Amino acid sequence: MNKILVVGALGAALLLAGCQSVNTTSGGAVGVERKQYMFSMLSTDEVNQMYAQSYQNTVGEANSKGVLDKTSSDAKRIQLISDRLIAQAPVFRPDSAQWKWEVNLIKSDELNANCGPGGKIIFYTGLMDKLQLTDDEIAAILGHEIAHALREHGREAMSKAYGIEMAKQGAGALFGLGQGSLALADAVANYGMTLPNSRSNENEADLIGLELAARAGYDPNAAITLWNKMAKASEGSPPEFMSTHPASSSRISSLQAAIPKVMPLYERSRSH
Template sequence: MRKQFIVSLLSASVLLGGCQAVNTTSGDSVGVHRKQYMFSMLSTDEVNQMYAQSYQKTLSEASSKGALEKSGADARRVQAIADRLIAQAPKLRPDSAQWKWEVNVIKSDELNANCGPGGKIIVYTGLIDKLKLTDAEIAAVMGHEIAHALREHGREAMSKAYGVQMARNGAGALLGLGEGGLALADTVVNYAMTLPNSRANENEADLLGLELSARAGYDPNAAITLWNKMSKASEGAPPEWMSTHPASQSRIAALEAAIPKVMPLYQAAKK
């Protein structure tokens, strides 16, 4: 199976003109320097536009049900915290200063939050209210999700998915403009945006999210209390967020080891 997967990626690489080795973020204090491989035909702007359409559809559906919270207490809290985090994002990825960031809160019992490509953020009220999250814990969740967007983990997953699908279906379906190509694109987007992130991606988001929240003036120790709350909540029916962000003692240990690295940033931000 592994051999077939590698062959598929190599085949797609030839058809698409190769991959680009990039490091989407820089200047961090936590040591995230892994090279990422993206197909050159799948640009950052294209992925951001694709996700923006999906994001607007989600907002429209929530609005039609009266579930889009625009002015409530949760919406005001989330927007204020997001503003502080977003202001620090360019220190890890300079071009994120030009992103069209959006922050929305949806009234739902779901314990969930996400930040898609291009800075499209959604937080569900269940996550805040049921777990009684502090501002610092909300910042830990949002920082983690924003880190996924800064690292373009969605585009990275889409590049892999395109490679597999292209090798299976041939270059014509993907490079053409017909209905088949559009259907393939939908399949890839769904694949890349709904499956759990890899362990490496999760670790990167943990570390960069920790730094981002510290730079924004939120106590990085809140990441530990957040995961403890999420772990406790997952003892019954696992929350939606836990299905793609499973907690583990090794994860918490990695966060604890990184906290001393970002504590000076937090102290500086408080001043």
């Protein structure tokens, strides 16, 4: 048999042996239903713990530079909107009620926001200031980011990357990667914050984020105005947010198609 085929077959067998099929979230009203394949050696708790360390380093560095904002009206605004969204997260994922959620605002011109594994949120003031975001639009961003964490898109991407490496080099490659906890922690930070998401993952985060915002009492139509603002901001030099959240021409049409599914949830939340 061809050597490449042998290695590929070995890698595929190892990948299947080391993977488990999981459903990280319920489908919700928006109907996000897709089985995900995760390496069993990369448990949710391990990934969350490693990312938490990276997150604390980022927050600590911001604090030492005097750019961590904990007291302004903007910081309180981000915290309040986040809290309302976090309260709805268990609808999709019950165990997220036990996550150690954190929310921090960093003073920076950067147009960016992120929610990493385990519910670690960072929002940059540049996104609020330059795009003049409404509360509903902030909720659309935060809902989208929280959705990535709930769906464990970072852990899923790591599992796929390890599978590809195994297919190339055999089992030793995986164990080699796993030997250095620092290297593994760096990988968690990389996949949790800095690497672009696939179009499929982006669509899932859009839909779940839309429903989270609606359930929390934020107008889901704001997702449309948000992405129109993002598109306009990208005409010059694309903002950092767009490098990790690539836009597609179908994004707005997909959101528009899903809005009728979540409007009753929004209306119900507003009537209480």
